[in-house]
Amino acid sequence: MPELIDPTPRLAASFTEALHEFTAADPEVAHSWTGMVIDRFQRPGTDWVAEYIAAELGWRTAAPDGFVPVTTLWWAEGDTYLGRISIRHRLNEHLARIGGHIGYDVRPSARRRGHSTAMLAAALPHAAALGIDRALVTCDASNTASRKVIERNGGVLEDQRGTTLRYLVPTA
Template identity: 35%
Template sequence: MSDLSEPRLVQPTTALRESYLAGERADCLAEGRSTEWLAPAVEDFDAFVAERSGVFVRWDVPCTTFWYVVGQDYLGTLMIRHRLTPELTNVGGHVGYHIVAPWRRRGHATRMLSAGLPECRRLGLDQVLLTCTRDNEASRRVILANGGVPDRPYGDEDRFWITLGEGPGTGEGRR
């Protein structure tokens, strides 16, 4: 049995309704963004979760979403895109992630990405591309801490490759 006090990746679940909504609202408020996008979740959280569970299509590619949680607290989201389009090769990459504002600056993003890399490997990916805007130093540190190797930039985006090893844990960079 796993220790529920340790952060872990889980499939989206209705059991985290209040924590998810509170975290995402706080995130929007901290960044000065509208919370309107949360309306479907507030109205029908079961349907909202169902749309994000398992494999679904977004950006014209299959995607898998995980929530990063500790106990019953939602900390953030990690999304794995199963393949790249030309657009995702430049901006977006295979993996997107965020930690909601109340849980930032505690190392959660680094650990969440590390936990997500074996999931990428299970999906058959040998290496993954991650991108971040040039001014996002926090994301850059997360990617580098997980073995990201810089590649050519694209516009305002920096791009990094992580080569996935055979076993669990982080990648070792692109060769």
């Protein structure tokens, strides 16, 4: 059964496979989290996954200027990386408009199996432990799947700003 875990080098091979899936599935991936990971960390001949994980874990307590602390957890089953969820500890102006408290993605080969809904449900107690009573979770208005995930987790539409839908999701 899948569960949220801290990022771990034990899943390095599966995590790397997932990055390749994201790249193959979306030519615009260079402008996303996946593109950032590949550009910043992935270098042949290095233990780049361990370096990436150390950076992710460091963001929990010390975010660079202009960013907020974030807890990233991996959704995994055994040795298989299925996705990730990021819980931002607080909002800055940009996140209050567009990004929200929680962002998530599921690797393409694991989509349409309920992982996003289960992963968000599993992350809500983590958000509550950070003092977040109602998490702001956003998605593009055209992303029907993500809207359903948020609504299945109790999300109530607060408003729409441009093409971004902004939902409040109770964490307890």
